[in-house]
Amino acid sequence: MYLNTRARASSFIYQQAREFKGVWLIPDNICHAVYVDICMAGSTIELMDVDLESLELDTNKVSDYLKHNQVAGIVLVRAFGSLKVNYESFFAFIKDHYPEVYIIDDRCLCFPQFTAPKDTLADMILYSTGYSKVVDLGYGGYCFSKSRLETISMDFLESDEEKFDSFFKESIDTGVPISEQSFKIICDSLWLNHAQVNTSKYFDELKEKLDLVKLHKTRLNEIYGTINQEMIISPEFNDWRFNIVVGNRSEVLKKIFEQGLFASHHYYPLGLFFSTQYKSVWNTLREGILNLFNDLRVTEEGAIRTVNIINEYGRPFKYDK
Template sequence: MIDSSLIATANRACTLLYNYISQYNKGTYLLPVNVCPVVPLTFCLANVPFEFVDINKESLCIDKCACLDKIAENRGKYQGIVFVRTYGFLDDASVFFNNLHSLSLRLKIIDDRCLCIPNINTDMQGADMVLFSTGHCKQVDLGRGGLAIFSKIESIKIEGNLLYDGTNEVAIYKDAFLNNKLLEKIPSGWLSLDYLDIELRDYLSLIESSSQEHISHRYRLNEIYKSQLPESIQLPNKYQDWRFNIYVDVSLKNVILKSLFSNNLFASSHYYSANRLFDYDTYPISESLHSHIINLFNDKYYSVEKALSTCKIINKIINENRF
């Protein structure tokens, strides 16, 4: 088992991220533009600069070549990168991470695996920090909790020196996306910096038991989606762990979502390009992905019956709109 001195826990993954980038804050971080908005908002709270990078069309993760080019052209500018595992796809990024470190020894690589199942014995692949979450809507949903693994012993002290007043940052950024407007001001008061309220051993035990339940339920629902839905709209299996993702025509996406909601069923549209909260720049690959993707639920909140009904509605709409 990994040395516990290389592990840190907190009430949220964002708490761990905030403390880490506050410690290593002498430059700009590169973020994939399809990242969850709470990540750039965490950087804003920490007053650490960041730049968005579009994703790669094949991997759906941050464009590696663009990152390497940026750092090579200005090695003194960048402090780090957040590498997000899109839809929980855990490929081998070790060559990329090694190339990053060869360009800049001071560069900090944060491997954001918040959509993956936490595993303290995971291969870090050369990252400086691997970040997991057990918060709401994650694969292991405990309603709270973040877990970080470090390549070396870090002095991560969680100090409640931020204003916290219960501000709902999710409601704020969803409203901005819905109304296609920039954030009028960067929200504060939403991140409570605190330690996790259970011991590491108990936390890991909860993760283990919950992950087994999730894997079993996910397999059952994913098999329904795989067998009932057209193969042509399904993303490859490697992207189907966190949610079951389908790629539909732009004209049908909102039709499907509205029909599911009206039948007391649920699905989600994955994150808008996060830059839309801050500027009007265009990131074509990320924008295209968002325009087509629907996330179908395969977690404990969704039943076999709901999954079957979801497939019937999607198939009906697709069949009615065949050209």
């Protein structure tokens, strides 16, 4: 596979959605940047729900959709940075029956790996080191691709990048869907940086920071591991951030913020950005999910205080399947 590095991982999704135009299948719990990438590239999107066990793309629903529809590409996202699920049999099914479908294995929330997985049937393996990723360099993304990728020469404006998230943040805060006019403004803006980066320098910086990040996450995760076990989703979901699920998320978040500490929601359901009537498994599940930060911005003392708040005020999340 070919190694490619750029200023932003989203650039690679945009490029392949432009190369393989048509309908792309993406999960409901993915960063909104991916949605915009694909639309900017001239392709269209069909949102897929998530599986209750993996909390990742529901492969059964994807298989059913493929039986009756033409599909250009699929973005399979490792939603919490876990590699527990082996999707190679799913990839094999697609390649056997629908060989024209382009598959992106999106590992942007996973620990970076420096060699391509052996014998994968995915067409691209994607990693990110941008803001709030597992290893946060403040920029950068790379991929392993089965075909050579040409460089992209497109304008970029830092001011457009700074404004980019504001449309989505406003929609989340107000509960009002993004209008077609606003979405067109987003797609026409120059927010996406396609610039090449110095590969050698980039990976030196990444490798230097990786061990420090792993050690820090291990320490904080040991602290977070003392949270009431009923509220911990799964040990496999705690590399990117430590993820819990609580029945009274708003109350717990308020207590955390009052103490000058931080936590966050997981990705907002993409469908809700465009329709208040949108319903999905993720739409319900994400109401209880809290991301507890375990990056270098968080101290062990801060993690201990966060645990104490959650154990005192948090209630287990109940979901009727």
